[in-house]
Amino acid sequence: SAVISQKPSRDICQRGTSLTIQCQVDSQVTMMFWYRQQPGQSLTLIATANQGSEATYESGFVIDKFPISRPNLTFSTLTVSNMSPEDSSIYLCSVAKLGLEGETQYFGPGTRLLVL
């Protein structure tokens, strides 16, 4: 498994500002992921962050809005830029750990963002 921490755990922000969310894992991992969970909804993958390369974004998500950094194998950041109330969500990072049979994703506790 993996122990994942996220900072901040929650925040209230004004529209037009940006927030950077940090994700730290207790072991080196190749792939980290960022998800968004809008109120009352399921999880939607924003992007995959590989160390040493550009993040890969899913349809509907762009780098200008959600820039991602992955400076090493245990850390990543997601920035939510120029925020609007529609960005109010839980943002979760996850890591993929390879076992004998396949890969499993483990999730951090999430960052709860409210944009006013």
Add this chain to the structure above:
Amino acid sequence: AQSVTQPDIHITVSEGASLELRCNYSYGATPYLFWYVQSPGQGLQLLLKYFSGDTLVQGIKGFEAEFKRSQSSFNLRKPSVHWSDAAEYFCAVGLTGGGNKLTFGTGTQLKVEL
């Protein structure tokens, strides 16, 4: 593309009663299958997973799930529910052979009556 359906948005059971949460998937091959639980204000915790082999898998907290290829299902069960099991449960499908992406169902909110 793969998809996951959790037909029950809300389920209410009495404490001590048995539980079954349904999950159906659509995928061209045998997928990797997962159940996660999200307690209020928490992240997602892995309950159990299926990659191959025995179709009945055991997880944490007394949960089990059975993979039924003929029905494209991976239903989650627990013989006796505890009040602390009240949470939201997500079924997820991953691609075999790598790719790493998970597709999540819409979730089932479980309420436990005392």
